[in-house]
Amino acid sequence: MLKQDLKAIIEAADRAITAEDFDRLMDFYAEDATLVVKPGMLARGKPAIRRAFEAIAAHLNHDITVKQGEMTVIDGNDTALVIMETLLQSTDGNGVPTTETRRATYVFRRGESGKWLCVIDNSYGTSLLDVPPAA
């Protein structure tokens, strides 16, 4: 079932983020995928996405745990929109634990091999409208 398949893929990607296993993490992305690093800042393509995750790991003191909550999947034309509660646990610059919950929107596409790959990774969901769009 698609929802369970995508849930397993996303949870495996979360484990790769926590383990800082960026080789493994890149397996989940299409070659020309786009990551919303933060509102107004995009990373396009695997090399840029990898650099962004490396920078995020350093910024969050190499202490990131990502967990997923409620999830809905809508698919059409070998494309799936995943709407998902994402819980981010980390430590700030002063060593204080922080927790942040977002409603993420991820877009996956099924490639010719039948494998689902992430093409748009936007953990900020519709909250992107809260800030002026990037130029």
Added chain:
Amino acid sequence: MLKQDLKAIIEAADRAITAEDFDRLMDFYAEDATLVVKPGMLARGKPAIRRAFEAIAAHLNHDITVKQGEMTVIDGNDTALVIMETLLQSTDGNGVPTTETRRATYVFRRGESGKWLCVIDNSYGTSLLDVPPAA
């Protein structure tokens, strides 16, 4: 520019909804697109999407105006995620004007012809997580 192109496509689709020109409206969808009719109810494929729009038009007394507000587009791999404020104006069963604002998430794909088609039409955005997911 992609954002302007998609804005023009969405606004043309809005005009087709108001005019109840469902032939024209179907030109904007991929053959096996999915429409979120309401939380928990999906219409899959053009024939089902067309029937859903006909039912919505009847339900809203043939008086629907759709307008778009703030918009952000993220694209990757010939796929675009549009996050958009959508304003729905209509008349309820008692003839009272109603207005509803949503934050929609639309997924478009560029076909072989280069034309962008809507593959997932989810005007409810991340608010789908507010209700139990469809079985």
